[in-house]
Amino acid sequence: MEMKVGLEIHVQLKTKEKLFCKCSSEYRDKKPNENICPICTGQPGSKPMNANLEAIKNLLKIGLILNCEIVRERIRFLRKHYFYPDLPKNYQITSEPIMKNGNFFGIRIREIHLEEDPGRYDLRNGYVDFNRSGIPLAEIVTEPDFNSIEQIEDWLDKFYTFLKFSNSIVEDPGSIRIDVNISTKGERVEIKNVTGIKNVIKAIKYELLRQERSLKIGKEIKRETRHFDEEKKITVPLREKEYVEDYRYIPEPDLPSFKINEELINEVKKDLIIVSEEEKKLKEVYKINEEYIKKIIKNPVLLISINKIFENVKKDFNKIAELITDYVYPICGDKNINLLNLLEDNNFLENLEEIVENLDKIDRKKLREIVEVLISGKNPIEYAKEKNYFLEGVSEEEIKKVIEMVINEEKEAIEDYKKGNAKAINYLIGKTIQKLKKRVDVKIIDKFLREFLSK
Amino acid sequence: MITKEILSEAISNPIDHFEKIRKEIEKREKEVKSFITLNIDSAEKEVKEKKVGKLSYLIISVKDNILVENLRATAGSKILENYIAPYNATVIEKIKKEGAIIIGKTNLDEFACGSDGTNSAFFETRNPFDLERVPGGSSSGSAASLAAGFCDLSLGSDTGGSIRNPAAFCSLFGFKPSYGLVSRYGLIDLAMSMDQIGPFAKDTYGIALLLDVIHGKDEKDATTVNKRFEFVKRVENFNEKELKNRKIAYATEFLEYCSEDIKKRFFDVLNYLSNFGIEIKEISIPEVNVAVSTYYLVVSSEFSSAMQKFDGLKYGVRIENKDLNETILLSRSLLGKEVKRRILIGTFVTSREGYGKWYKIAMLVRNKIKQRFYSIFKDFDYLVSPTMPVKPWKIGEKKEPIEMYQMDVLTVLANLAKIPAISIPVDKFIGFQVMGKYLEDEKLLEISKIIEEKFNIWK
Numbered sequence: 001m002e003m004k005v006g007l008e009i010h011v012q013l014k015t016k017e018k019l020f021c022k023c024s025s026e027y028r029d030k031k032p033n034e035n036i037c038p039i040c041t042g043q044p045g046s047k048p049m050n051a052n053l054e055a056i057k058n059l060l061k062i063g064l065i066l067n068c069e070i071v072r073e074r075i076r077f078l079r080k081h082y083f084y085p086d087l088p089k090n091y092q093i094t095s096e097p098i099m100k101n102g103n104f105f106g107i108r109i110r111e112i113h114l115e116e117d118p119g120r121y122d123l124r125n126g127y128v129d130f131n132r133s134g135i136p137l138a139e140i141v142t143e144p145d146f147n148s149i150e151q152i153e154d155w156l157d158k159f160y161t162f163l164k165f166s167n168s169i170v171e172d173p174g175s176i177r178i179d180v181n182i183s184t185k186g187e188r189v190e191i192k193n194v195t196g197i198k199n200v201i202k203a204i205k206y207e208l209l210r211q212e213r214s215l216k217i218g219k220e221i222k223r224e225t226r227h228f229d230e231e232k233k234i235t236v237p238l239r240e241k242e243y244v245e246d247y248r249y250i251p252e253p254d255l256p257s258f259k260i261n262e263e264l265i266n267e268v269k270k271d272l273i274i275v276s277e278e279e280k281k282l283k284e285v286y287k288i289n290e291e292y293i294k295k296i297i298k299n300p301v302l303l304i305s306i307n308k309i310f311e312n313v314k315k316d317f318n319k320i321a322e323l324i325t326d327y328v329y330p331i332c333g334d335k336n337i338n339l340l341n342l343l344e345d346n347n348f349l350e351n352l353e354e355i356v357e358n359l360d361k362i363d364r365k366k367l368r369e370i371v372e373v374l375i376s377g378k379n380p381i382e383y384a385k386e387k388n389y390f391l392e393g394v395s396e397e398e399i400k401k402v403i404e405m406v407i408n409e410e411k412e413a414i415e416d417y418k419k420g421n422a423k424a425i426n427y428l429i430g431k432t433i434q435k436l437k438k439r440v441d442v443k444i445i446d447k448f449l450r451e452f453l454s455k
Numbered sequence: 456m457i458t459k460e461i462l463s464e465a466i467s468n469p470i471d472h473f474e475k476i477r478k479e480i481e482k483r484e485k486e487v488k489s490f491i492t493l494n495i496d497s498a499e500k501e502v503k504e505k506k507v508g509k510l511s512y513l514i515i516s517v518k519d520n521i522l523v524e525n526l527r528a529t530a531g532s533k534i535l536e537n538y539i540a541p542y543n544a545t546v547i548e549k550i551k552k553e554g555a556i557i558i559g560k561t562n563l564d565e566f567a568c569g570s571d572g573t574n575s576a577f578f579e580t581r582n583p584f585d586l587e588r589v590p591g592g593s594s595s596g597s598a599a600s601l602a603a604g605f606c607d608l609s610l611g612s613d614t615g616g617s618i619r620n621p622a623a624f625c626s627l628f629g630f631k632p633s634y635g636l637v638s639r640y641g642l643i644d645l646a647m648s649m650d651q652i653g654p655f656a657k658d659t660y661g662i663a664l665l666l667d668v669i670h671g672k673d674e675k676d677a678t679t680v681n682k683r684f685e686f687v688k689r690v691e692n693f694n695e696k697e698l699k700n701r702k703i704a705y706a707t708e709f710l711e712y713c714s715e716d717i718k719k720r721f722f723d724v725l726n727y728l729s730n731f732g733i734e735i736k737e738i739s740i741p742e743v744n745v746a747v748s749t750y751y752l753v754v755s756s757e758f759s760s761a762m763q764k765f766d767g768l769k770y771g772v773r774i775e776n777k778d779l780n781e782t783i784l785l786s787r788s789l790l791g792k793e794v795k796r797r798i799l800i801g802t803f804v805t806s807r808e809g810y811g812k813w814y815k816i817a818m819l820v821r822n823k824i825k826q827r828f829y830s831i832f833k834d835f836d837y838l839v840s841p842t843m844p845v846k847p848w849k850i851g852e853k854k855e856p857i858e859m860y861q862m863d864v865l866t867v868l869a870n871l872a873k874i875p876a877i878s879i880p881v882d883k884f885i886g887f888q889v890m891g892k893y894l895e896d897e898k899l900l901e902i903s904k905i906i907e908e909k910f911n912i913w914k
Contacts, residue, residue: 044528044643045521047640047677081760128768246807248759248760248802248805253647254677256677
C-alpha cells in the first residue's frame with residue numbers, strides 16, 4: 001500500500017547529570033524515587049538550572065551527523081503544558097529548534113530540539129517514579145519522506161549505528177522512543193511513544209494492515225492518535241474524542257535564551273564522522289569506486305577504519321577499500337573482533353600493507369585464509385609463501401595455448417555456454433587451471449576464455 | 456531604635472533581645488495575626504548557640520512563600536496547608552550562614568495574589584498602627600510583624616509591589632531589587648519574570664545589611680546576574696553633597712491616581728530634596744495608563760503556568776478520588792477565588808485563541824515600557840512617585856478586582872521594567888517610592904538615607 005511516513009525520534013543524550021539539575025543520569029538500577037531532587041520533582045520554589053552543556057554538545061553532534069544546519073539566532077526554552085502524573089511540573093521544558101534542514105541517507109530532517117524526559121507512571125498501580133525525570137532528550141523530527149517499511153528499517157538501523165558510534169546517546173533499546181506519523185489513503189494517523197526500533201516496525205506493519213482492512217470495508221481513515229500495545233502488537237485509539245491539544249507554549253521565564261557559538265561547534269566537530277563529508281573525501285581525495293563508497297559509508301566502523309588506514313598507508317586506496325570491505329571487516333564480524341582495536345596494532349598495519357602490495361600476485365581463492373592469518377596477528381605473507389598461495393609467472397602465450405586445448409576438448413561445455421548456461425564458464429576455467437598446473441590469476445583466464453568464445 | 460542599634464543590642468545580649476521580641480509577640484500577635492507558622496522554640500535554641508556573621512542574633516521573619524527547610528511553607532493557600540519544605544531557599548541559606556534567626560513564617564495573600572493582605576486562605580493580617588485597617592500586601596505578615604516589633608528585619612517578595620505596598624502602609628522601608636540581583640530559588644512562583652525577594656527594615660541601613668547578604672549569583676536560579684555590591688559600605692560612606700546635580704523625574708500620570716493627602720506629602724518630600732541641589736522635573740509617561748492591564752496579563756500568564764504543578768499528587772493536600780482527573784480537580788478546588796481567577800485568565804491568554812490577541816500584545820507593551828524607562832534613566836538618576844495612591848483602607852471595605860488591581864498602578868512599572876525600587880516611609884501609612892536604573896540599586900539607598908534623616912518615624 002502506498003504510504004507516507006514521518007518520524008519524531010526521541011533519544012536520551014549521554015550525560016553525567018540530568019538536563020536542569022545535578023542528579024545523576026544513571027537512574028536505571030536505582031530504587032524508585034532515589035535519584036531525585038527538588039528541581040526534577042518540581043518542588044514549589046525550585047527552578048531549572050542552566051541547561052547541561054554536555055547535552056547541548058551531544059545534540060549538536062547528532063545534528064551534524066544528520067547533516068543539519070545550526071540555528072544561529074538566539075534559542076529560547078519553552079514550556080509545553082499538559083497534565084500527566086509522570087510530569088512533575090505538569091509542563092515540560094523544551095527548547096526551540098537548535099538544528100534544522102538536515103538530510104541523512106535521503107531522508108530530510110526538519111528539526112532537532114532539546115527537552116526533558118518525564119518520569120515513569122505505572123498506570124496499573126498508580127505509582128510514579130521520578131528517577132528518569134529530567135534526563136536530557138533530543139527530539140529529531142523527519143519530513144514525511146519514508147514510503148516503505150524496509151526503507152524505515154534500513155534507515156533507522158543506520159541512524160542508530162551512527163549515533164551510537166558518536167557516543168552521544170544512551171545505548172539502551174528503551175532509550176529510543178518514536179512517534180510515527182503515517183498517512184495512506186486518508187487522514188494522518190499518529191502512533192505515539194513507541195519504544196525501540198523493532199516495535200516501531202511492528203507498529204507500522206500492524207497499522208498498515210488495519211488501515212487496509214478499514215478501507216476494504218468502506219471505512220474512512222480519520223485523523224487520530226493511537227497507542228501501540230507491545231504485548232498484543234496492535235495499535236489502539238489513544239484519544240477517543242477528536243480534539244486538538246493546546247499545549248499553551250510560552251517562553252520559559254526561568255531560563256535565559258542561548259546561542260550556539262563557533263567555538264562550541266568546532267569542539268563538537270572534532271572526531272565526528274559526518275557521512276556526507278566522508279563521502280566527498282572518499283570520492284575526491286582517495287578516488288574510490290562508487291560501488292565501494294556506497295558500501296563504506298553505510299557503516300561507521302568501516303568508515304572510520306578505512307579512514308585510519310588511508311592516513312597511515314597513503315597509497316593503493318582502492319585496493320585497501322576492497323580488502324577491508326570484502327574481507328577484513330566481514331571476517332572480523334564473524335569472529336566477533338573489533339576492527340578498530342586491531343588498527344591500534346602497528347604490526348597489523350604493516351602486514352596489511354604487505355598484503356596490499358602483493359594483492360595482484362596472491363591467489364584470490366586463498367585471500368580469505370590469508371586475511372584470517374592477518375587478523376590472528378601472524379605474518380600473512382610468510383604464510384602465503386609457505387603454503388604456496390602466490391601466483392606463478394605464466395606467460396599469456398602459455399595460457400592461450402592451454403585454453404585452445406581446453407576448448408577443443410570440451411565441446412559439450414561450450415555448447416552449454418552458448419545456450420546461456422553461465423556456470424559453464426567456471427567449469428572451463430577449472431579445466432584450464434588443471435591443465436596449467438600453476439597458480440594463475442583467475443581473472444585473466446576468465447578474460448581470455450571469453451575472448452575465445454566470442455570469436 | 457533602628458537596625459544598627461538593634462544589631463549591637465542583639466550581639467551584646469542575644470537572650471534579652473530575643474525575650475523582648477518574644478514578649479512583644481505574646482502581647483500583640485493575637486490581634487495583629489502576622490504569622491502562619493511561629494518558630495519560637497527552635498529560635499530560642501538557636502539564640503543560645505554561638506553566631507558569627509553580619510546578621511548575628513538578628514530576628515528575622517520570612518514570608519510564607521519562601522522555603523525554610525523543615526518548616527511549613529503554605530504560600531497562604533489551603534492546597535499547601537500541610538507542605539513541609541524539604542529544602543532551604545538560597546536566601547535562607549545565606550541569612551542563616553550570617554547568623555540570623557528565623558522567628559516564623561508570615562501571612563500573605565494566597566500565592567502572593569493580592570494587594571492588601573486580606574486574601575490569605577487562613578486569616579487576615581491587621582495593620583499594627585490601626586487594627587481596623589489593612590497592612591497592605593501581599594507581604595502583609597512580613598510588614599506587620601516588623602512594624603509590630605515581632606522581629607528585627609523581614610524578607611518578603613515583590614512581583615508588582617508586594618514588598619513596597621505593605622512597607623508604605625506599615626511605614627517601613629521596603630526594597631524591590633533589580634531583577635536577577637537576588638536568587639529566587641526557593642521562592643514559590645507568582646510571575647517568574649518579575650518575582651524578586653527583598654528586605655523590609657526600619658531604616659536604610661537595615662535594607663543595605665540584608666541586601667549585602669542575600670544578593671549574588673546563584674547557579675540554582677539561572678536568571679541571577681553575576682554582580683557584587685557593597686550596600687552597607689556605600690550607605691555609610693555616602694555624603695549628602697554628592698546629591699548635588701542629580702536629577703529626579705516624576706510623571707504627571709502618577710498623580711492622577713493619587714488622593715490629596717498622598718499628593719501633599721509627596722510634594723513635601725520633593726521640596727525637601729530640592730534643598731540638596733537636586734534637579735526635579737515633571738515628565739509624561741503615557742504607558743502608565745496601560746501598566747496595570749499589561750501587568751495583570753503577564754502575571755496571569757506566568758502564574759497559570761506556575762500553578763500547573765499543584766495537582767495534589769506529589770505534595771500538598773490531596774483529595775482522593777478513584778478517578779485520577781477527579782483527584783486533581785478536587786485537590787485544585789482548594790485554591791482560592793482570586794487564584795482561580797488568575798489561572799483562568801492566564802490559561803485563556805496563553806491558549807491558541809488568546810495568545811496573539813493578548814499575550815503577544817502584553818509582551819509588546821512590556822517591551823515598550825522597558826524602552827521608555829531605559830531612555831528616562833539616560834536623562835535622570837531617579838524616577839519618583841508615591842508608593843500607593845491612597846492610605847490603607849479599612850478591613851472589610853470590599854473592593855472589586857479591577858479596583859483592587861488599580862492600587863498597583865504605581866508599583867508594577869518597576870517589575871515590568873525589571874528595575875530596582877524602594878518604598879521609603881515619609882509619614883504614617885505613606886511611602887515615597889524611588890525607582891532607579893537597572894542594577895543601580897545602590898544609588899536608591901543613597902537618596903533613601905537622605906529622606907530618612909528628615910521623615911523616618913522610627914527615629
